[in-house]
Amino acid sequence: MGSMVMMYPARPFSFPSPFCLPSLPEQLLESHFPKQASGLIISHGALALSPCAVQWTGRGEMKLGFSSLVRAKQHEKEFENKQQKLLEFISLLNSANLNAKLSENIIEDMWNKLIVNACVNPIGALFEEKNGELLHSVVYQQMIKKLSTECVSVCQANNISISKDIEEKINNVLRNTKENRCSMLQDIQNGKETEIDYLNGAIIKYGRKAGVSVQAHEKVFSAVKRKQSEPGFKPSQTFLE
Numbered sequence: 001m002g003s004m005v006m007m008y009p010a011r012p013f014s015f016p017s018p019f020c021l022p023s024l025p026e027q028l029l030e031s032h033f034p035k036q037a038s039g040l041i042i043s044h045g046a047l048a049l050s051p052c053a054v055q056w057t058g059r060g061e062m063k064l065g066f067s068s069l070v071r072a073k074q075h076e077k078e079f080e081n082k083q084q085k086l087l088e089f090i091s092l093l094n095s096a097n098l099n100a101k102l103s104e105n106i107i108e109d110m111w112n113k114l115i116v117n118a119c120v121n122p123i124g125a126l127f128e129e130k131n132g133e134l135l136h137s138v139v140y141q142q143m144i145k146k147l148s149t150e151c152v153s154v155c156q157a158n159n160i161s162i163s164k165d166i167e168e169k170i171n172n173v174l175r176n177t178k179e180n181r182c183s184m185l186q187d188i189q190n191g192k193e194t195e196i197d198y199l200n201g202a203i204i205k206y207g208r209k210a211g212v213s214v215q216a217h218e219k220v221f222s223a224v225k226r227k228q229s230e231p232g233f234k235p236s237q238t239f240l241e
Contacts (some may be wrong), residue, residue, distance in 0.1 A: 001057075004182075023137065030040050030213065038108035039063075039064065039065055039066075039067060039103070039107065039109070039190055040062065040064050041062065041063050041103075041106075041109055041110055042060065042061075042062050043060030043062075043113065043116075043173055043180070044056065044058060044059060044060040044061070044062070044098070044099075044177075045058025045059075045060065045131070045176070045177030045179075045180030046180070047180070047186065048059075048186065052234065057177060057179050057180040057181075058100070058131070058176050058177030058178065058179060058180045059099065059176060060173065060176055060177060061099040061100070061101060062093060062098055062099060062100040062101070063101050063102075063103040063106065063107070063109050064086055064089070064100060064101070064102060064103060064106070065086070065102055065104065065105070065106030066079070066082065066083070066086070066088060066106065067106055067107050080223070083201040087102060088165075088228040090102060090138065094124075100157075103160070105236050106160060106221065107161075108161045108163070110111070111118030111155065111161070111162050112161055112162055112163050112166060112169055114199060114202065114203075115148065115151045115155075115162065115166055115170075115203075116169060116170050116173050117149065117195070117199050118147065118151060118200045118203055118217070119144045119147040119148045119170055120144065120173065120182060120197040121171060121182040121183065121184035121185075121194075121195070121199065121222050122133060122147075122184065122196065122199075122200060122220040122221075122223070122237055123140055123143050123144060123147075123181040123220070124184065124185055125182060125184035125185040125187075125188055125194070125224060125227065125232060126183065126220070126224065126227060126233070126235055127140070127151050127234060128181075128185060130172065130178065130179060130181055131173070131174045131178050131179075131180050131182065132175075132179065133172050133177030133183075134135075135171060135174035135175060135178065139237050142174055142214075142240075143240050144170060145167070146216040147200075147216050147217060147220065148166060148167055148170060148186075150168065150212070150213065150214050150215075150216050150217055151166070151203055152206065153194045153209065153211050153212050153213075154203055154207040155204050155206075157206075157207075157208050157210035157211070157212045158206050158209070160206075160238065183195070184196065184224070188228060188231055189231070192193075193228070194224060194228060196221055196224045196225065200217045200220055200221045200224075201221060202222060203217045204218055216240050217240060219240055221239070223235045223239065
């Protein structure tokens with residue numbers, strides 16, 4: 001943990017397909033990449049020290065896989081060839097000790113990742129805490145619980161499949177990246193736009209569409225937007241009550 005990774009051009013490799021971020025729903029994958037979209041999620045902790053150096057602050061994993069839409073649009077042999085290329089890429093990632101795995105349900109895994117980030121990143125950013133503090137603080141755990149409960153309700157209302165143990169997944173990420181400061185906090189500290197629109201903003205959008213209350217997400221969304229323009233701002237620890 002905490003090792004320095006210098007970024008440099010890797011050896012040539014033919015990527016099996018475009019990769020899509022967790023905030024892209026399956027319908028968007030179909031409209032943009034109807035026969036070739038792969039999903040990729042990363043839960044390693046990292047701190048960008050400069051444009052050419054990254055500090056690895058927590059060991060996580062990478063998951064890669066094709067959506068069910070891609071599977072449905074392929075002939076069996078064609079899909080097997082794409083799957084084999086993806087496995088070769090996973091092997092390449094593992095040669096760098098990145099703990100990469102093939103996902104059997106990448107859309108569910110992407111939603112799980114989105115929920116973890118939507119529950120962890122705003123709290124870590126607003127209170128400028130490392131992930132380990134979020135795990136051990138009763139107050140922060142209560143905030144995360146409120147956010148995750150709304151996420152589960154939103155997914156149920158929209159027939160979105162997610163893990164049954166999403167809270168344990170959240171705490172596992174906090175445990176494995178306890179020394180990490182979330183990317184949202186790093187973005188604010190570096191004067192960059194955060195991913196709040198694509199995380200909590202997505203939960204708010206799906207919640208409103210289904211008529212589900214997303215008050216906690218609306219509050220953290222507004223608070224993060226304020227902190228982007230006022231980096232010194234910190235809300236009260238009771239702001240979600």
